[in-house]
Amino acid sequence: LTVNVECFSQICAIIQTKYTADPAPMVYNNTVYLYTSHDEDNANGFEMHNWLLYTSKDMANWTDKGIVASLATFSWAKHDNSAWAPQCIERNGKFYLYCPVYTQKENKFAIGVAVADNPCGPFKDPIGKPLVLTQYYGDWDPTVFIDDDGQAYMYWGHARPFYVKLNKDMISYSGSVQSTNVPDHYQEGPWVYKRKGHYYLIYASTCCPEGIGYAMSDKPTGPWIYKGYVMRPTEKSRGNHPGIIDF
Numbered sequence: 001l002t003v004n005v006e007c008f009s010q011i012c013a014i015i016q017t018k019y020t021a022d023p024a025p026m027v028y029n030n031t032v033y034l035y036t037s038h039d040e041d042n043a044n045g046f047e048m049h050n051w052l053l054y055t056s057k058d059m060a061n062w063t064d065k066g067i068v069a070s071l072a073t074f075s076w077a078k079h080d081n082s083a084w085a086p087q088c089i090e091r092n093g094k095f096y097l098y099c100p101v102y103t104q105k106e107n108k109f110a111i112g113v114a115v116a117d118n119p120c121g122p123f124k125d126p127i128g129k130p131l132v133l134t135q136y137y138g139d140w141d142p143t144v145f146i147d148d149d150g151q152a153y154m155y156w157g158h159a160r161p162f163y164v165k166l167n168k169d170m171i172s173y174s175g176s177v178q179s180t181n182v183p184d185h186y187q188e189g190p191w192v193y194k195r196k197g198h199y200y201l202i203y204a205s206t207c208c209p210e211g212i213g214y215a216m217s218d219k220p221t222g223p224w225i226y227k228g229y230v231m232r233p234t235e236k237s238r239g240n241h242p243g244i245i246d247f
Contacts, residue, residue, distance in 0.1 A: 022085035
């Protein structure tokens with residue numbers, strides 16, 4: 001299925017055929033891969049069982065690649081709901097999909113990782129357990145960033161941002177879970193981006209409704225200095241999840 005973007009007053013509806021949220025874009029081989037969560041069309045809201053993928057070579061025409069992973073990908077997860085905001089990143093020819101899912105044993109959110117040889121999948125769980133599971137409430141919305149020196153970081157967290165230093169295998173980490181300072185209005189949904197030596201932490205801010213705020217640092221681990229809103233809270237948007245790419 002290929003869909004065309006329709007724009008209304010400078011707002012572009014990329015996906016018009018399914019209820020999608022939490023867009024996580026990735027650029028690979030001159031193609032944009034847009035991974036999303038998927039809310040079932042049953043009016044209940046937040047009933048989410050799988051993750052979808054859309055691709056584009058021009059940011060105007062999009063191809064629906066369907067389901068690339070689901071809660072069934074993780075044997076340790078509850079399979080009735082909770083396929084929340086994912087992110088996929090490429091390293092050394094493999095693709096790593098980081099997903100928050102609800103655990104069967106602990107009855108709380110954790111972050112899993114699935115791996116594929118192709119950005120379209122199939123994705124498989126290489127470790128058979130959560131990559132991250134802490135005592136804190138809010139182990140969701142993972143984002144992964146690889147710095148220029150090759151060090152990879154995974155960030156996540158509701159109400160406060162956490163991070164770990166990922167190993168080169170991208171399915172394990174060194175050291176312990178670390179927290180950073182909490183920039184003003186931070187809520188959840190972090191995304192880390194680097195430009196001209198500056199690190200940007202963009203996130204869903206305030207609640208509820210949510211806006212999008214951002215902070216900056218001269219290091220990938222902070223401290224983060226709040227800089228303002230990208231989008232102020234508005235009743236037209238009850239939730240947000242930012243993503244930034246160069247394309």
